Amino acid sequence: MSTTTKAVDMQIPLGAQHISLLEPVKFTFTTQNEKIVDVGSDVGFVHRGVEHACSSKFEFKQVGFVVARICGLCAITHSMCYTAGVEKLLDAQVTQKAKYLRTLLIELDRIHSHMLCLSHTCENAGFEAMFMSLMGDREPVMGLQEAITGNRVQFDYITIGGVTREFDAQTAQKIIQVLGQTQKKIEGYIEEFQNNWSLSKKFEGIGALSPEGAYEYNAIGPLARACGLQVDVRNGLDYLPYKEVGFTTITQTGGDIHARNMVRLYEILNSIKMCRNIVEGLPEGEIQTKVRGKPQGEVITRLEAPRGELMYYLKGENKKVLDRVRIKTPTFATIPAMIEIFKGQDYADAPAILASFDPCLSCTAK
Amino acid sequence: MFKLKNFRKRSLWILHYNAGSCNGCDIEILACLGPTYDLERFGVLNRGNPKQSDMLLITGPVTYRSRERVVELFTQMPEPKVVVAVGSCTCTGGVFSGMYNVEDGVDKYIPVDVYIPGCAATPEYIIDGVLKGLELLEHKSKEIVKPKKLFKKLSFHKDHIDRRGIAGKVGENDGKD
Ligand code: SF4
Numbered sequence: 202m203s204t205t206t207k208a209v210d211m212q213i214p215l216g217a218q219h220i221s222l223l224e225p226v227k228f229t230f231t232t233q234n235e236k237i238v239d240v241g242s243d244v245g246f247v248h249r250g251v252e253h254a255c256s257s258k259f260e261f262k263q264v265g266f267v268v269a270r271i272c273g274l275c276a277i278t279h280s281m282c283y284t285a286g287v288e289k290l291l292d293a294q295v296t297q298k299a300k301y302l303r304t305l306l307i308e309l310d311r312i313h314s315h316m317l318c319l320s321h322t323c324e325n326a327g328f329e330a331m332f333m334s335l336m337g338d339r340e341p342v343m344g345l346q347e348a349i350t351g352n353r354v355q356f357d358y359i360t361i362g363g364v365t366r367e368f369d370a371q372t373a374q375k376i377i378q379v380l381g382q383t384q385k386k387i388e389g390y391i392e393e394f395q396n397n398w399s400l401s402k403k404f405e406g407i408g409a410l411s412p413e414g415a416y417e418y419n420a421i422g423p424l425a426r427a428c429g430l431q432v433d434v435r436n437g438l439d440y441l442p443y444k445e446v447g448f449t450t451i452t453q454t455g456g457d458i459h460a461r462n463m464v465r466l467y468e469i470l471n472s473i474k475m476c477r478n479i480v481e482g483l484p485e486g487e488i489q490t491k492v493r494g495k496p497q498g499e500v501i502t503r504l505e506a507p508r509g510e511l512m513y514y515l516k517g518e519n520k521k522v523l524d525r526v527r528i529k530t531p532t533f534a535t536i537p538a539m540i541e542i543f544k545g546q547d548y549a550d551a552p553a554i555l556a557s558f559d560p561c562l563s564c565t566a567k
Numbered sequence: 568m569f570k571l572k573n574f575r576k577r578s579l580w581i582l583h584y585n586a587g588s589c590n591g592c593d594i595e596i597l598a599c600l601g602p603t604y605d606l607e608r609f610g611v612l613n614r615g616n617p618k619q620s621d622m623l624l625i626t627g628p629v630t631y632r633s634r635e636r637v638v639e640l641f642t643q644m645p646e647p648k649v650v651v652a653v654g655s656c657t658c659t660g661g662v663f664s665g666m667y668n669v670e671d672g673v674d675k676y677i678p679v680d681v682y683i684p685g686c687a688a689t690p691e692y693i694i695d696g697v698l699k700g701l702e703l704l705e706h707k708s709k710e711i712v713k714p715k716k717l718f719k720k721l722s723f724h725k726d727h728i729d730r731r732g733i734a735g736k737v738g739e740n741d742g743k744d
Contacts, residue, residue: 246632247587250668258665270662273591273687317594336601343598354591354687563590 226562230543230551237551240543242536248566255526261287261496261517264526266357271528272564273354274314277306278506280359283526285440285504286515287361290496297442298486299363304441305479306349306358307504308472312383313342314507315465318559319390322462325556328399338386341379348372363489376480384473391466394459404458404557407550410542411456418538422509422531423464424558428456434505441504446475446482458557495519506531508559530564572705575621578610579701582620582644586637587669588627591687592654596624599697604690611697617643622700623677628656628669634676641677647707649700652679653693655686662686 226246231239251271255264268283269276281303288295320335343353349368350356358364368376394400410420415428425432433450435443451467453460496517503512509531516525539558546554585593599606600613614620617640629637641650652673655661660671673679680703683696 246636247585247627247630248632248668249587249628249630249663250666251663254663254666267662270589270591270656270686273589273594276589276591317597333602336598337603340598340601340603352687353689354595355589561590563585563588 226560228543228551228555237543237546240540242540244533244536244562244565246566247563251567252526252528256523260521261523262361264523265359265361268526268528269355269357271530271567272561274317274561275310275506275508275511275564276355277310277358278504278511279528280357281307281441282502282504282511282513283515284359284361286500286502286513287496288440288492289500289502290498290515290517291361291492291494293362293492294490295363295440296486296488296490297484298367299488299490300440300442301446301479301483302364302367302488303359304443304446305476306346306356306364307441308475308479309342309346309349311507312469312472312476313339313346314559315469316342318507318556319394319462319465321556321559322458322553323400325553326399326403328397331393331400335390338383342383345376345379348375360489362492363487365488367488373480373483377477380473380477380480384470387466387469387473391463391470394462394466400459400462404462404553405455407458407546407554409455409457410538414541415456415538418541419534420538421534422505422507423461423468424509424535424538426450426452427460427464429454432510434503434510438504440502443475446478447471448475458553461557495521496523506564508532508561508564509535528567530561530567532558532560532562532565535560536565576701576705578612579622579697579704580612580614580620581622581624581697582615582617582640583613583624583626584633584637584640586625586627586633586657586673587630587663588654588656592626592657595687595690596626596653596693599690599693604694606694606697609698609701618645620644621648621704622697623648623650624653624697625650625673626653626657627673628660628663628671629673629676631668631670634670637673638676646709647704649680649704649707650677651681651683651696651700653683653696654688655684658682658684 227243229241230237251267255267259267265280265284269280271279316335316339320332323331323335346356347353350358350366410428412428412430415425415430421432429452431450431452435448436450449471451464451471453463497519499516501512501514503510511531512529514527515523517523535558542554583596598604623641623644652658656663657673660669663669664671681696681700683692685692
């Protein structure tokens with residue numbers, strides 16, 4: 202065949218509504234014979250205006266519950282990050298027990314969020330049975346969250362000054378038991394993800410990002426850790442006792458879809474270990490302390506959400522309503538890296554790559 | 568003679584669209600389709616294709632940019648169809664009501680048959696709602712249901728209704744905005 206055919210740029214849209222997407226986002230891929238050469242993205246479909254409402258309509262005591270509604274998957278990280286900021290402004294003291302309970306819930310949330318992402322990856326790889334099995338094994342964790350907080354998704358558990366509930370010995374027993382079960386299951390999945398062709402070999406080298414690229418394009422969260430970068434906000438947090446409960450940073454090398462999956466799986470194991478340590482070593486004490494006053498000054502807080510670093514900037518002027526609430530969400534920061542990864546990949550791999558980022562558009566657009 | 572109605576009752580296909588929700592209700596819908604709650608035992612399948620779906624599960628308070636898409640998806644679905652609004656913010660705007668970029672509730676744009684409350688709506692509620700919608704579907708006719716806003720004239724293509732592009736652009740038809 203002659204090779205003089207001119208390569209034609211084709212534009213293929215993905216979204217706003219697409220079967221492999223949970224949320225509306227629109228990507229426009231420019232392709233040349235199946236290869237993606239350029240990507241445009243449009244993420245604003247779910248913009249609601251939460252930031253503005255937080256600094257005009259709601260009082261600072263209510264905002265913690267409003268920001269939780271930015272994202273259902275990392276609701277608790279949003280309210281925690283906000284509450285930590287307000288507590289710093291108010292100079293509030295939180296008991297050790299409340300801190301432990303907060304950490305417990307954040308880690309449980311991470312477990313279920315990562316499991317959802319992994320099952321989504323399986324679905325996009327065409328492995329429906331694995332999707333179902335992961336979804337099934339995720340339910341006991343959701344059950345735990347319901348047992349502790351009273352709700353499956355929107356916990357509204359963290360308030361300024363502490364947490365709303367504590368659990369009894371019976372629930373503690375159940376938590377330990379379910380965590381043990383889940384750990385066994387996850388160990389099985391690790392083996393499956395490493396050896397099953399449709400999950401590992403197929404994905405090796407696909408959607409890869411080099412450590413330099415990750416650094417340059419500001420990758421965070423599992424995306425950066427899959428490239429071998431030691432990026433985890435939990436390392437240096439002063440308001441949550443991560444050091445005491447046995448946190449370790451998980452990294453992998455390769456930076457491809459496979460490595461991202463492995464980071465998530467090992468992080469689940471680490472989270473399970475932390476949760477167990479928390480339940481077994483829960484300190485005595487009150488769960489709520491009274492907090493007085495109105496926020497005054499500026500503060501920046503950070504927290505590691507399941508998808509990467511979450512950052513809040515708060516500014517108060519000694520009024521009931523805050524002056525400014527600025528939220529920087531993980532997916533927003535990873536978009537440049539995402540676009541870089543897409544370039545040069547096959548179009549057919551696009552949904553799988555997209556799922557491996559675990560993007561959260563309702564976070565991004567707020 | 569096929570009794571199409573009977574078949575439809577046992578094989579409901581749903582279309583799910585997120586019109587600005589927080590994902591909370593979306594993951595609960597996903598959990599419903601998973602093995603624990605197993606909505607599939609009623610023959611319910613999630614297919615992201617409006618032209619083959621009987622039920623529109625919609626979440627979120629309808630942001631300004633998703634309005635046209637909601638109406639477009641709704642008009643592309645063939646009758647009979649039911650619309651189920653999942654979650655408090657879909658029914659009334661919920662916590663987002665009054666924010667500058669949202670409409671309070673999806674029923675300003677399209678007629679809703681079943682409202683499921685809860686923030687987030689629990690899987691049990693969602694299953695109940697979907698089954699309720701299934702009951703309603705039996706009594707629906709093939710008559711064309713019009714969305715409440717953003718609706719252009721029906722155009723015909725060789726006796727068939729041409730469903731593409733029926734949804735108007737925001738600001739074209741309704742005086743508001
Ligand atoms: S009802 Fe609540 S949980 Fe459901 S989408 Fe709306 S804000 Fe999220």
